[in-house]
Amino acid sequence: MQALYKTIDYIRTNYPDQFIIADAKRGDIGNTSKMYAESFFGEMNVDSVTVAPYMGQDSVTPFLGHDGKWVILLALTSNKGADDFQYIKDPEGTPLYQNVLRKSLEWGGNADNMMYVVGATRAEMLSDIRRTVPDSFLLVPGIGAQGGSLADVCKYGMNSKCGLIVNSSRAIIYADSTENFASVARAKAAEVQKEMSAYLK
Amino acid sequence: MQALYKTIDYIRTNYPDQFIIADAKRGDIGNTSKMYAESFFGEMNVDSVTVAPYMGQDSVTPFLGHDGKWVILLALTSNKGADDFQYIKDPEGTPLYQNVLRKSLEWGGNADNMMYVVGATRAEMLSDIRRTVPDSFLLVPGIGAQGGSLADVCKYGMNSKCGLIVNSSRAIIYADSTENFASVARAKAAEVQKEMSAYLK
Numbered sequence: 001m002q003a004l005y006k007t008i009d010y011i012r013t014n015y016p017d018q019f020i021i022a023d024a025k026r027g028d029i030g031n032t033s034k035m036y037a038e039s040f041f042g043e044m045n046v047d048s049v050t051v052a053p054y055m056g057q058d059s060v061t062p063f064l065g066h067d068g069k070w071v072i073l074l075a076l077t078s079n080k081g082a083d084d085f086q087y088i089k090d091p092e093g094t095p096l097y098q099n100v101l102r103k104s105l106e107w108g109g110n111a112d113n114m115m116y117v118v119g120a121t122r123a124e125m126l127s128d129i130r131r132t133v134p135d136s137f138l139l140v141p142g143i144g145a146q147g148g149s150l151a152d153v154c155k156y157g158m159n160s161k162c163g164l165i166v167n168s169s170r171a172i173i174y175a176d177s178t179e180n181f182a183s184v185a186r187a188k189a190a191e192v193q194k195e196m197s198a199y200l201k
Numbered sequence: 202m203q204a205l206y207k208t209i210d211y212i213r214t215n216y217p218d219q220f221i222i223a224d225a226k227r228g229d230i231g232n233t234s235k236m237y238a239e240s241f242f243g244e245m246n247v248d249s250v251t252v253a254p255y256m257g258q259d260s261v262t263p264f265l266g267h268d269g270k271w272v273i274l275l276a277l278t279s280n281k282g283a284d285d286f287q288y289i290k291d292p293e294g295t296p297l298y299q300n301v302l303r304k305s306l307e308w309g310g311n312a313d314n315m316m317y318v319v320g321a322t323r324a325e326m327l328s329d330i331r332r333t334v335p336d337s338f339l340l341v342p343g344i345g346a347q348g349g350s351l352a353d354v355c356k357y358g359m360n361s362k363c364g365l366i367v368n369s370s371r372a373i374i375y376a377d378s379t380e381n382f383a384s385v386a387r388a389k390a391a392e393v394q395k396e397m398s399a400y401l402k
Binding site: 001023024025027028029030031052053055056057058059060073074077078079080081082083084087088089090091099100103131146148170 | 202211224226227228229230231232253254255256257258259260262275278279280281282283284285286287289290291292300301304347371
């Protein structure tokens with residue numbers, strides 16, 4: 001934990017504009033989610049936490065209402081197992097991930113305090129998701145190690161203000177395991193950043 | 202974390218037969234779930250971890266296959282928010298929590314490596330759940346602070362070998378906030394234990 005706090009402190013001090021995401025995928029009974037929220041937003045001082053929706057409203061809302069902090073709710077994840085439950089349709093034909101999006105909007109979730117995880121490997125579903133949450137940021141993992149297409153993500157997911165946070169983790173942090181790590185990881189990150197900026201023109 | 206390791210070490214040394222549950226509700230892409238499993242089962246040396254099913258198979262299976270260790274998968278939780286998604290029926294009328302139970306049996310989950318969380322506040326659903334997982338242990342929170350009925354849990358959830366782990370946390374750990382905590386909490390735990398043993402006769 002000490003290394004984690006030191007890393008966050010380093011970023012806060014040297015790069016104060018960076019948005020820090022704790023990709024912790026929490027979600028528990030209200031009492032426990034409240035404690036998690038205090039730990040992440042207070043003690044750890046990150047800007048956002050990813051939250052799993054399975055336990056519903058009272059497992060998610062304790063993460064809301066922390067000034068300037070964000071909930072990033074799992075909607076449609078990038079992994080293969082997303083197929084198991086997230087696409088299951090209700091009798092009206094609405095898939096679970098859409099029910100998660102819709103319900104979250106009834107919980108006080110809005111474009112200023114909640115974003116959604118939508119995997120880059122599910123880019124073809126982004127148009128459908130944009131109809132439900134047109135103004136919200138989407139956190140998009142799955143570029144890089146998981147093989148998602150940045151072109152498709154931008155084509156289907158971008159809104160008038162961009163509205164995308166595209167994440168590449170393993171392609172950068174596992175780019176090199178020698179003493180050259182810092183420079184190789186930097187080059188890899190710069191490469192992704194360059195590709196992204198092309199789509200923002 | 203230091204206090205946590207010391208507590209686990211104390212229990213392992215003094216009460217080696219106790220079954221230790223990390224009620225951590227993890228669940229992430231395979232690579233990350235694998236690391237969580239190594240952390241909980243290896244480094245932390247607990248017997249079981251609660252796992253959230255939203256991300257599907259590859260988020261759960263890395264927790265399986267650790268000799269003598271258990272996955273406790275969220276099926277039907279005790280909190281109010283369980284109503285939001287866990288009861289949503291598919292077009293064949295099967296609710297999500299049943300789809301979770303059924304799928305988990307295809308992932309290598311069996312009565313020797315996987316249990317399920319079923320809230321005591323959902324006791325009326327236990328007969329339905331027992332049809333799908335007749336031999337599995339069920340971890341039942343919601344007795345005590347959350348108001349579930351132990352009588353109902355036993356009536357609907359017990360199998361020929363009992364098959365229940367009934368959990369009371371807040372009613373015990375928040376039983377007293379003075380220096381009398383140890384004795385008051387002990388008395389409260391003994392009270393629940395006595396009530397339970399009556400149902401086992």
